[in-house]
Amino acid sequence: MNAPPVTVSLVQIFLTFCGIGAGSFGGGISGLIHREIVHKKKWLSDHEMLAGIALSQIVPGANVTNTCVFVGQRLRGVPGATMALGGLLSVPFVATVLVYLAWDWISSVPLMPSVVDGVAAAAVGLNLRLGVVGAQRSFPKIVPILVTIVTFVAVGVLNWPIIPVMAVMAPLSIAAAWPRKSAHA
Amino acid sequence: MRDNIYFALFAVIAPFSLVAIGGAPSIFAPLQHETVDVHQWLTGREFVEMFAVAKFAPGPGAMVSTLIGYKVAGWLGAAVATLALFLPSSILCMAVSRVWDQHRGKPWHKAVEEGLAPVAAGLVFAGILAIFRMAEAGPLSWAVAVLVAAILTWRSKVHPFLLLxxxxxxxxxxxxVRMI
Incomplete structure (x- = not known):
């Protein structure tokens, strides 16, 4: 097993994922994780992160918690994964119950729906950036670009179930990335 | 006898952890059936309200489970329900990640990583479409999302809370403006 690119303490992992959990609104969490872990802290590379996101969607469970477990495990093994998961869920755990208790008041505040929609739209922007980074890495190779487009159309536009689509697209894409034994030229 | 309710919560919710393939949206319908119709822990209206709360509050949408636990048995119930939903799948994911990491550095591992990245990018784009569809988002949502992505491209160090x-x-x- 190769060592992770950097040494990170368990406390750092916990605190980082506390921040990610606190800022995870409207389903746009993988973009936030990517920004914090890859861009800001440089704990993982783009490719490691994207592979982790793909794996997180194959394994059952919430995609976000799976991605956290993947990152934590990569950095510090099982204790790291536990810290990442605990950090991610700690703030939302308390916040969700408190919001529930105050819901009658919150839902009566004027403009509140606009606040929610605005936060959600911005969170999606973080995901959009992540998708663009992933797609950009493929250039100028044609096969990975096609894989991204076909996966998007099948799952996003046509609403096909994710598992069969991945069962076809992943092997094709991996085959295309397979190292050639006889190096060309 | 108080212990029984915690056990019941765990027993009802934990199985959903391992069937949520492709994320939380796939379990909302059966979770509602179990907790509302079968066990009558809450009303259908309450479930819908919890769904709205979970969307509003930070964290994954699956935090609906936390609220069901809270409604049934207070803070301890919330903790049990949260663990029930997230622990089994996380343990499985830990095992998968571990095996994945143990093979790091081998040529096939690099190829799989390389091959999965464009699939993931496609899934991320698909996820964006799914979120916007569910929220019945209009052109303004798209404009904000593109603006945020553009700001991040230009200045990648901007704090995400500022973007939100x-x-x-x-x-x-x-x-x-619409009100005026």
């Missing part, structure tokens, strides 16, 4: 704030300000301003 930008989205909020634009939406509130638009709502105020």
């Amino acid at each position: 704030g930008v989205g909020t300000v634009i939406f509130v301003a638009a709502a105020l």
